[in-house]
Amino acid sequence: MARLQLTDFGDPISSVRLDDTPPPAPGPDEVAVEMLATPLNPADFLLMRGLYGVRPELPAPLGAEGVGRVVDGAPALAGRRVLIMPGLEQGLWADRVVLPRHRVLPVGDDVDLHQLSMLALNPATAQLLLSQYAASLAPGSWLAQTAANSAMGRYLNAFAHRQGLRTLNVVRRASAVDLVLAAGGDQLVVSDDTLRASVKKALAGERLSLVLDATGGPVVKELARAGW
Structure with a gap:
């Protein structure tokens, strides 16, 4: 063996x-x-x-x-x-x-x-995050997630849409954009020097109700500015 x-x-x-x-x-x-x-x-x-x-x-x-x-x-x-x-x-x-x-x-x-x-870990984690932190969100609410091109991030997009939520997805490189959009992400931004302006444009005056972070760092601060 x-x-x-x-x-x-x-x-x-x-x-x-x-x-x-x-x-x-x-x-x-x-x-x-x-x-x-x-x-x-x-x-x-x-x-x-x-x-x-x-x-x-x-x-x-x-x-x-x-x-x-x-x-x-x-x-x-x-x-x-x-x-x-x-x-x-x-x-x-x-x-x-x-x-x-x-x-x-x-x-x-x-x-x-x-x-x-991959069925046993990533989908269960995505569903658990939503059931624990997004159960009270009204349909149409915005949630943001970092590492959106990960396997769990793509599952989270699918489950969030079933709940009627909209997703703002953050990735570290432009080459991941198409992958996340194909997985059903509503809006997508790259965590570069244009992040603050990109988040503002993507939300078009609306606010984030939830941020799910997998990376830490300055990107969380920028997302927090757009919350609540």
Whole structure:
């Protein structure tokens, strides 16, 4: 079983190694899953550098979410494609993993593999942000988000529109503009020297009701000027 393991906290180039231990057989209430796709998230690199909210005991397997196909254990799931619920225990940057049966959810083969592999973390985070901070906003209200070209930012745009909200999206480079607009962003600005004027023009005299920030820095100050 080839898998990536973290051996020390620091630069991933030197602290991650390939482990090729033979895979264990699944025990009772466990399944063996052949991995098909697993994403790399910013949180993964924070964990490797020791900057995440938890520090696993080393050496630690890497990879928190993904999708695979059951190859052993749980006969009712044999051959089924499954979404794996996020966690840090098993480590999904591997060719095969053994994990508890309750950690897998059968899904269809007609769903885009790469989108499916990201389903458990980014969409849930976007929906949680809106349910916690935007539930009381009236339809038509403006919310702003930084890092709008991230996967979570694109989900947030989709969910905000379902709630009847309008989105002001901030990106760091002009090359990301088309990507965010294609994902349904209402207005888009680049966090350069023209940010203040661009925000004012995009809002056309209206005010922001909510700012969701993923980057920090001076851009938050400029967005706060346009709020409330």
